[in-house]
Amino acid sequence: MRRKMAAGNWKMNGSRAALSELEAIAALSADFDVDTLICPPALYVSEALGQASGTSLHIGAQDCHFETSGAHTGDISAAMIVDLGATHVILGHSERRADHGEDSEHVREKARAALGAGLTAIICVGESEDQRLAKNTLDIIGGQLATSVPDVSTAANTIIAYEPVWAIGTGRTATTIEIDEVHDFIRGRLIHRFGDDGQGMRLLYGGSVKPTNAAEIFATDNVDGALVGGASLKAEDFVPIIRALAAS
Numbered sequence: 001m002r003r004k005m006a007a008g009n010w011k012m013n014g015s016r017a018a019l020s021e022l023e024a025i026a027a028l029s030a031d032f033d034v035d036t037l038i039c040p041p042a043l044y045v046s047e048a049l050g051q052a053s054g055t056s057l058h059i060g061a062q063d064c065h066f067e068t069s070g071a072h073t074g075d076i077s078a079a080m081i082v083d084l085g086a087t088h089v090i091l092g093h094s095e096r097r098a099d100h101g102e103d104s105e106h107v108r109e110k111a112r113a114a115l116g117a118g119l120t121a122i123i124c125v126g127e128s129e130d131q132r133l134a135k136n137t138l139d140i141i142g143g144q145l146a147t148s149v150p151d152v153s154t155a156a157n158t159i160i161a162y163e164p165v166w167a168i169g170t171g172r173t174a175t176t177i178e179i180d181e182v183h184d185f186i187r188g189r190l191i192h193r194f195g196d197d198g199q200g201m202r203l204l205y206g207g208s209v210k211p212t213n214a215a216e217i218f219a220t221d222n223v224d225g226a227l228v229g230g231a232s233l234k235a236e237d238f239v240p241i242i243r244a245l246a247a248s
């Protein structure tokens, strides 16, 4: 049985004052039997951990370098994230792939570093609109999965997020038929490669998940939760999503 997860990616949003939302998210979701996670900007991880202390809300980071230390101005290592007490890191988000030229090899090296440091990696895959229109979605996802997910991944340390690039931050959500097809495909690939661990790895959907569409998405096979951007910034949006997940 895979434990459900609602993960929030704050991207480059928020402020110290906005961290008070974490208290509200933690308090209002305490009774739901799902894992909850917020990944604020790296500068706020430490203070976010303080806000979440004593609650079941997990705090993670949005990226890490693949080296453990060294001359990498502006970067943070997996060990630093662990040092603060955070537990998860998002890797291979399409905005990192697009804005920072990260390819799947980079993502795999980052994932290796994250898992080696003891973090849980949320590895993102997803096709662009052009790739979907060209009917290449499953080839793209298959390639990203094969290269981005390291051999050392297990059900306990790796979560896969399927995020169609055209659905991120656009208000356009994949249909449940599209989500079902891709999640089934990912599950098949993971079982083929990792056996029981592939069966146990959690699959999150991401791309304009909102309180109004969450229940329908969570009713889809092989959807174990969501990676949520915009709607994770406010408790009033994120908590109904968590509630829908718990009820699914």
Ligand code: PEP
Pocket (backbone or CB within 6 Å): 009, 011, 093, 163, 167, 168, 169, 170, 171, 206, 207, 208, 209, 227, 228, 229, 230, 231
């Ligand atoms: C994301 O940032 O991973 C994401 C899915 O964003 P949004 O929910 O805003 O589409």
